[in-house]
Amino acid sequence: MSGCDRRLFLKSTGIALVAGGFLPKVFVRMASAAETRTSRRVLVVIFQRGAVDGLNVLVPYGESDYYAARPTIAVPRPGSSGRPALDLDGFFGLHPSLAALVPYFHDGSAAFVHAVGSPDATRSHFDAQDFMESGTPGTRTTRDGFLARALAATPEAKPSPLRAVAISPAMPRILAGSSGAVAMRTLEGFGLRGGGDREGTAGTFEAMYDDAVAGTLRATARESFDALRVLKSSDPSGLPPENGAVYPRGPLGAALRQIAQLIRAGVGLEVAFTDVGGWDTHAGEGGSDGQLANRLRDFGDAIAAFARDLGSRMADVTLVTLSEFGRTARENGNRGTDHGHANVMLLLGGGVRGGRVYGRWPGLAPDRLYEGRDLAVTTDFRDVFAEVLASRMGVADLSAVFPGYPCDPRRRPGILV
Amino acid sequence: MQTMGMPRSAVAGLVVAGVLAAAAGADDAPIRRNERERARHALNRLAFGPRPDDVERVAAMGTANWIERQLHPNGIADAAVDAQLSDLSTLRMSSAELVARFETPILQARRQLRAERTADAGGGETADAERLRDLLPPENRPRRILEEMTQARLIRAVSSERQLNEVMVDFWMNHFNVDARKGLDRIFIATFERDTVRPRIWGRFEDLLLATAKSPAMLVYLDNARSAADAEHRPPPFGRFRAASPAKGPTGLNENYARELLELHTLGVDGGYTQQDVTELARVLTGWSIALPRAAGRPGPGGRFAAPEAEPGSFLFRERLHDVGTKTVLGHRFGPNGGMEEGEAAIRLLARHPATARHLADELCRRLVADEPPPALVDRVAARFLATGGDLTETVRAIVTSPEFFDPPSYRAKIKSPFEYAVSAVRAVGGSTDGRALGREVAEMGEPLYLCQPPTGYSDASGAWINSGALVARLNFALALTSGRIPGTVVDGRALPLARGAGSIEAGAVRLVGASVSAETAKTIARRLDGPENASDVAAATELLAGLLLGSPDFQRR
Numbered sequence A: 001m002s003g004c005d006r007r008l009f010l011k012s013t014g015i016a017l018v019a020g021g022f023l024p025k026v027f028v029r030m031a032s033a034a035e036t037r038t039s040r041r042v043l044v045v046i047f048q049r050g051a052v053d054g055l056n057v058l059v060p061y062g063e064s065d066y067y068a069a070r071p072t073i074a075v076p077r078p079g080s081s082g083r084p085a086l087d088l089d090g091f092f093g094l095h096p097s098l099a100a101l102v103p104y105f106h107d108g109s110a111a112f113v114h115a116v117g118s119p120d121a122t123r124s125h126f127d128a129q130d131f132m133e134s135g136t137p138g139t140r141t142t143r144d145g146f147l148a149r150a151l152a153a154t155p156e157a158k159p160s161p162l163r164a165v166a167i168s169p170a171m172p173r174i175l176a177g178s179s180g181a182v183a184m185r186t187l188e189g190f191g192l193r194g195g196g197d198r199e200g201t202a203g204t205f206e207a208m209y210d211d212a213v214a215g216t217l218r219a220t221a222r223e224s225f226d227a228l229r230v231l232k233s234s235d236p237s238g239l240p241p242e243n244g245a246v247y248p249r250g251p252l253g254a255a256l257r258q259i260a261q262l263i264r265a266g267v268g269l270e271v272a273f274t275d276v277g278g279w280d281t282h283a284g285e286g287g288s289d290g291q292l293a294n295r296l297r298d299f300g301d302a303i304a305a306f307a308r309d310l311g312s313r314m315a316d317v318t319l320v321t322l323s324e325f326g327r328t329a330r331e332n333g334n335r336g337t338d339h340g341h342a343n344v345m346l347l348l349g350g351g352v353r354g355g356r357v358y359g360r361w362p363g364l365a366p367d368r369l370y371e372g373r374d375l376a377v378t379t380d381f382r383d384v385f386a387e388v389l390a391s392r393m394g395v396a397d398l399s400a401v402f403p404g405y406p407c408d409p410r411r412r413p414g415i416l417v
Numbered sequence B: 001m002q003t004m005g006m007p008r009s010a011v012a013g014l015v016v017a018g019v020l021a022a023a024a025g026a027d028d029a030p031i032r033r034n035e036r037e038r039a040r041h042a043l044n045r046l047a048f049g050p051r052p053d054d055v056e057r058v059a060a061m062g063t064a065n066w067i068e069r070q071l072h073p074n075g076i077a078d079a080a081v082d083a084q085l086s087d088l089s090t091l092r093m094s095s096a097e098l099v100a101r102f103e104t105p106i107l108q109a110r111r112q113l114r115a116e117r118t119a120d121a122g123g124g125e126t127a128d129a130e131r132l133r134d135l136l137p138p139e140n141r142p143r144r145i146l147e148e149m150t151q152a153r154l155i156r157a158v159s160s161e162r163q164l165n166e167v168m169v170d171f172w173m174n175h176f177n178v179d180a181r182k183g184l185d186r187i188f189i190a191t192f193e194r195d196t197v198r199p200r201i202w203g204r205f206e207d208l209l210l211a212t213a214k215s216p217a218m219l220v221y222l223d224n225a226r227s228a229a230d231a232e233h234r235p236p237p238f239g240r241f242r243a244a245s246p247a248k249g250p251t252g253l254n255e256n257y258a259r260e261l262l263e264l265h266t267l268g269v270d271g272g273y274t275q276q277d278v279t280e281l282a283r284v285l286t287g288w289s290i291a292l293p294r295a296a297g298r299p300g301p302g303g304r305f306a307a308p309e310a311e312p313g314s315f316l317f318r319e320r321l322h323d324v325g326t327k328t329v330l331g332h333r334f335g336p337n338g339g340m341e342e343g344e345a346a347i348r349l350l351a352r353h354p355a356t357a358r359h360l361a362d363e364l365c366r367r368l369v370a371d372e373p374p375p376a377l378v379d380r381v382a383a384r385f386l387a388t389g390g391d392l393t394e395t396v397r398a399i400v401t402s403p404e405f406f407d408p409p410s411y412r413a414k415i416k417s418p419f420e421y422a423v424s425a426v427r428a429v430g431g432s433t434d435g436r437a438l439g440r441e442v443a444e445m446g447e448p449l450y451l452c453q454p455p456t457g458y459s460d461a462s463g464a465w466i467n468s469g470a471l472v473a474r475l476n477f478a479l480a481l482t483s484g485r486i487p488g489t490v491v492d493g494r495a496l497p498l499a500r501g502a503g504s505i506e507a508g509a510v511r512l513v514g515a516s517v518s519a520e521t522a523k524t525i526a527r528r529l530d531g532p533e534n535a536s537d538v539a540a541a542t543e544l545l546a547g548l549l550l551g552s553p554d555f556q557r558r
Helices: A003-032 A064-069 A096-106 A125-134 A146-152 A198-210 A216-234 A251-265 A291-316 A381-392 B030-046 B054-061 B063-070 B079-085 B095-102 B104-119 B125-135 B143-159 B163-175 B185-200 B205-213 B216-221 B256-265 B275-284 B339-351 B354-368 B375-387 B392-400 B418-428 B436-444 B468-482 B504-512 B519-529 B538-550
Strands: A042-048 A110-117 A164-167 A182-184 A271-276 A317-323 A343-349 B288-290 B315-317 B327-329 B332-334
Touching: A042 A251, A042 A291, A042 A381, A096 A110, A096 A291, A096 A343, A110 A381, A146 A164, A146 A271, A164 A251, A182 A216, A182 B468, A198 A216, A198 B519, A198 B538, A216 B468, A251 A271, A251 A291, A291 A317, A291 A343, A317 A381, A343 A381, B030 B054, B030 B063, B030 B163, B030 B392, B054 B063, B063 B163, B079 B143, B095 B104, B095 B143, B095 B185, B104 B125, B143 B163, B143 B185, B143 B418, B143 B436, B163 B185, B163 B354, B185 B205, B185 B216, B205 B256, B205 B339, B205 B392, B216 B288, B256 B275, B256 B339, B275 B327, B275 B339, B332 B339, B354 B375, B354 B392, B375 B392, B418 B436, B418 B468, B436 B468, B468 B538, B504 B519, B504 B538, B519 B538
Parallel strands: A042 A271, A042 A317, A164 A182, A164 A271
Antiparallel strands: A110 A343, A317 A343, B288 B315, B327 B332
């Protein structure tokens, strides 16, 4: 380990330990006072695009086949020299770059699901993301995303124009549809500039778009102008992070900082989405250090900063991560991994029965691998979301959210209170 | 102030005229009106929108004649654009020059940094990055390649007379997407567009496909440069291979390129291939690699990487990494010992496959005709592709001369991408650009050029580009453009519809957007233009009117 890595490691661990000793207990207290809760519940979803290598995120260090499959990129067992995995439960350990998340796990506010994924066999990034976000694996004709359908299944009399927000340059598939979601790259950039009297110019554009033929343009414009008004009056982008939270520089930190601002400004946010790329590690992936380690440090530090920033409000906020598929159990010829099957999900915050790794572990012995090469899927990602949507968003009828999928409550992992 | 020729006399009291039926008045014969509509449609789809007099010009020469000319770009003079591009020196550098100027200095800086780091164990990642920046003179920073390429793409799209050529460059660069942020593609992106794609987009598809397969840019982007046969399928060690150090270099298969070659470049995701086909095709293509640039004065690696014949940064078939076994792809057998030729044969097989014809026909029709193109048209275009041996001129001609292309319901049916929107707006106001700040505007609206991360490229579906943030960015862009707030992009003030007097709003809409505005919209705009700060300043009102019209729903469509 270089001097630099060690310092960074200690620093991020230090922050996380302080946070871990304080915040999760507050979650518990807030959760028990749920009846008096006035703020809304918020679901935050982070999509790791490019297929993160779940086997190096949540390392099955208790299984020798893991080390046999990955001679140069395995993360060493806890207690080994170098930067070993951080033990969670005697079998799984977290990648050392995710140290900031460990305290949340041990305090019971964070949980993982392993060997989770989509049952569809595709190893195409595009198809697999599409299938996950549409919530209909194997069906390409689904027009909307499953979070959009979840919002439609919980209608409100006077929905906030910022009920669903994607911090993203484009509207993600998962929120596509008639949910009224808005997408923006940044809160700061979401405003009209120029044209003299701005209110007047905005009003003129609004009238022009109201007058347009019905369709995407008119609907999007209406949502945009409503959102502009709310943002102007609540001004969330002026709110500094709280509790000494320091977000890492980079797009994910920036996105989560802005989602936290929307939550604290009370704009009526219920679903927030953002995505983060750079996980397609076909070559030079690295083990405890290297390419994936650097991406994971940013990922873990950003999420830990978000939890710290929101403090006791995290009792109302549930954060879930997903990625289109996992990567091959065996490393390839370039010290990287190719497209695989099952992966890992993180759940953090309100309602999460943390401190556990959920899901049936299928093992990495060659005869247990899916198609002889990948971690097998033992939990359908829809069962995890079915539970999240039912218990946190109050979605009663999940058949509309996941059409054609029998959402059997007995199959749910039982992660949420 | 970048607008030109703007009269600054004071006027007050804009009056809305009744909505006129068409641009040139009521005496307009229906046949001529129809031809103008066809011309405008062709300019919207086969060019980046009309400039101020384009519709009349194309209608006068006949839309069909204009299209035929556009199908042969080499016969169209483009001296003005050539002159404008002459300032962008990286566009003319050879591959070797680009490597020498933008890669060798980085390698040398890294070597120096390593030497410094051994002497002093302090610092850290951030300090390293900063030190590396210090060691690298600004003129050697590869970012310049990306900046100049972005500028050139915008300059050509705005000002080139070979408009259809630029539309098809946009299409094929997206079909064969490469992200310039991936490793050495910061360099190779330059030769990829100039030497690989541009010279081949009107020839045979298999030549284009094969050129991309051998391009350093694609070999790096989709990792094939690092793919190698498994140990059991390597050639037996003999001769100069004997000394090879087993610890160095790639040691196994990487199927990234093979998969995207099937899914995105040729057959399409429903083209009927299996995981087995992906793996076997990856084996066929092992050894297709590049000669790596080296720091000056550093001896090249020996053993299996010895390749004195290959110029750094060029295609190199590494025989030692090639899989000598037999493989089966789509039922066709390759090998044993098929060498580089079996990869070429496999790629030609894919290029001529009926599923490829169908996939490309569908993609081209989506771009040029409609989000859901008529199946009968797609079938005919695919058949034409197969009948002509994949001739891309004939394939495009089959689309743009079809009755479906000129079917009026498809007029304005597509929503412009950010690139199309920005370029068409500059053209509409008779503008020109150096592409610098304009490139940043296109990125802000969601489409940074050469920087699309997934191999799918950017979406060609209308819905993909419309969301709240992007729409607000488009409105801001329209206002900034017409008020001369985009540095390096000049608007011709004479092209703006003068916001003065009766009928100015309707006339402006027809001129800039090519569509009438409703009486209701005209009233709304007039009220805004009559506002206190505009009533006394016709220049400001004119800019605002143009900004409102370019931001209007109709101008988002092509």
